[in-house]
Amino acid sequence: MGRHSKPSAPRRIPSSSLVLAMLAAPAAAVIAAGADVHRQAEPIAAPAPVPPPVPEAPPYDLEVVASGPTAGPADLKTAGTVSVASWKVADRAVRQALPTGVASERGLQVKTILAARAISAVFPEIQQIGGVRADALRWHPNGLALDVMIPNPTSAEGIALGNQIVAYVIKNAERFGMQDAIWRGVYYTPNGPRGSGNGHFDHVHITTTGGGYPTGSETYFR
Structure with a gap:
């Protein structure tokens, strides 16, 4: 053959090692598959969104104001504007008109x-x-x-x-x-x-x- 060496024969893997490798591969696949199944069955829920704070209602004021011309003094007020909570009335000098009394008013100032x-x-x-x-x-x-x-x-x-x-x-x-x-x-x-x-x-x-x-x-x- 001269100086060339004879090719070495292929290395044989012991049969016991081959069996262990073949068993380990399916087990790893099962473990990985099991992990995937677990994640799909029980997904991690995202945090629920926090609702924005409810604004406080403004105070409710019922204010007596003029709705139009009146027969009395300029500060006499007769109608109302409304704004939400306490029913507070801002009185504007609402006064009662007087009817004619028992006196004859002829010639009186x-x-x-x-x-x-x-x-x-x-x-x-x-x-x-x-x-x-x-x-x-x-x-x-x-x-x-x-x-x-x-x-x-x-x-x-x-x-x-x-x-x-x-x-x-x-x-x-x-x-x-x-x-x-x-x-x-x-x-x-x-x-x-x-x-x-x-x-x-x-x-x-x-x-x-x-x-x-x-x-x-x-x-x-x-």
């Missing part, structure tokens, strides 16, 4: 009318209020004075009622344009009693500053 209507509304016991009449002084003839007649004026109830009317007129002196009042001999001004000996034991005499004669378009508010 506007502040005198207001006083007469308010007294009729607040004191339903009063059934007669005098207004314009002939007199030596100018108050009654000019529509500036009222005579509020007191039922049973000498009784305790009558005296108490007259006292209440005087107190009510003084409390509302600015609104009524009160100049003075006389009751059971006492002369009153908006600042209280100012003298005695003036008669008027059966009625409360009230004098106002007038405010002018009505035009017929006035609305009087309590």
Whole structure:
């Protein structure tokens, strides 16, 4: 053969090693397949999305505002705008219109009318209020004075009622344009009693500053 060596015979793998290799391959495939099946049967759930926070509802305000022209003062409000939670009313000086009272309003000036209507509304016991009449002084003839007649004026109830009317007129002196009042001999001004000996034991005499004669378009508010 010369210098060339004889080719070596192919190396034989022991039969035991071949058997182990053949057994190991299917086992690995089964393990891998099993892992895949497990992942498919029980997938990992993604985190649930977090909902956005619910905005807080704004406070609910029911505000009384003007809905159109009114017959009363400019600050008189009559309708409403709505905005969501507490039903809070912002009062805008809603006032009640006064009906005609027991006094005849012929010849009375506007502040005198207001006083007469308010007294009729607040004191339903009063059934007669005098207004314009002939007199030596100018108050009654000019529509500036009222005579509020007191039922049973000498009784305790009558005296108490007259006292209440005087107190009510003084409390509302600015609104009524009160100049003075006389009751059971006492002369009153908006600042209280100012003298005695003036008669008027059966009625409360009230004098106002007038405010002018009505035009017929006035609305009087309590």
